[in-house]
């Protein structure tokens with residue numbers, strides 16, 4: 001550039017020389033102009049001023065033939081001003097060009113860096129994907145991922161085994177088109193719910209024969225679709241079913257045994273005690289008054305016998321509420337509530353709907369046992385002042401038992417404790433009759449135990 005500028009100055013100077021004397025000094029101003037680009041603004045300005053002074057002094061010393069003596073000064077200053085402006089402009093353009101160049105270089109560097117980072121990220125991503133896929137492939141659990149259109153995007157070997165189709169047959173296919181029968185089932189509803197509500201959904205699903213297996217499905221939605229893990233929980237489910245059957249059976253046996261023992265105590269033991277008492281009375285009447293000592297003993301024996309009779313009756317009633325079999329559920333509940341008031345001294349209000357008829361003995365027993373356990377818990381733990389027991393039927397004829405106390409209120413961890421065998425027993429009994437038991441507590445305000453038994457079970461006649 002410098003060489004070019006220099007050559008341009010020489011060329012213009014030469015042209016000036018060969019053409020006219022009038023403007024030859026102008027050439028001097030080209031020097032700062034052409035040099036400003038290279039030597040910077042400040043030095044360019046100094047040079048322009050120096051050149052201006054040099055040109056004007058030369059012009060004056062040569063005595064140019066102007067009409068007016070001020071013309072050389074006017075020429076010099078106007079040229080100087082123009083060249084000063086040009087010098088400033090050139091330096092400004094240069095600084096802008098330099099700034100632009102620097103910005104371009106910085107942006108280039110940034111782009112190079114971004115490209116490098118992206119490359120690295122892509123590499124890392126693909127490494128992570130590889131590791132993830134190999135982990136998923138090794139996993140015993142089934143795993144599938146689907147896109148937003150429910151097309152399979154990944155299926156691990158365990159899932160292939162479970163679904164019974166090769167990965168190639170599944171990938172890219174719409175799940176509900178491949179298995180249209182699933183479109184009406186629980187899986188369809190739960191998977192759609194997971195996507196709709198954007199939440200993790202866990203559900204157990206039974207696949208009927210020929211598979212006859214239970215699976216636990218865990219659905220994780222994402223903006224790209226959904227991923228589902230599924231675990232075979234058939235063994236656990238079958239064991240649970242067996243356990244439930246066993247519990248039901250034990251409950252039935254226990255109830256039958258209670259009934260038998262209650263009858264035994266009432267009929268055999270109670271009758272024997274009454275006979276004993278009659279014999280005692282006979283002896284009293286026959287041989288009295290013979291001996292005061294004997295009379296005293298006989299009186300003591302009679303009181304002990306009365307006590308024994310009452311105890312036997314109580315035990316028999318506890319084992320099997322006497323009114324349940326004879327007068328039905330409502331009478332049995334009434335008796336139970338009165339017993340509770342008498343024994344614990346806690347105010348207990350009973351609200352019974354008229355005309356409740358429960359023909360199923362099992363339902364009657366279940367309601368009674370749950371009521372007994374709930375009242376025992378109130379006496380043991382609630383510190384309640386009063387209790388309200390209500391038994392009613394809803395419009396849909398479902399049977400509802402509610403026991404509400406105003407005690408300290410059961411805590412959440414107590415409700416879900418693994419050691420709350422009493423509460424577990426209540427739930428088991430409710431489930432045995434296809435019912436639902438809910439327990440709610442409000443700290444300092446009391447506890448509510450609610451049992452709902454559906455009509456089909458409650459009205460079912462045996």
Ligand SMILES: Nc1ncnc2c1ncn2[C@@H]1O[C@H](COP(=O)(O)OP(=O)(O)OP(=O)(O)O)[C@@H](O)[C@H]1O
Nearest residue numbers: 377378381382407409410414420421422423424447
């Ligand atoms: N009405 C109630 N008010 C306050 N706490 C209660 C009430 N009913 C139950 N609980 C709490 O819940 C716990 C679990 O009750 P659950 O009937 O299972 O056991 P339990 O009565 O302690 O023992 P079990 O019934 O086996 O003799 C109780 O220990 C008690 O702390």
Ligand SMILES: [Mg+2]
Nearest residue numbers: 376377422423
């Ligand atoms: Mg209890």
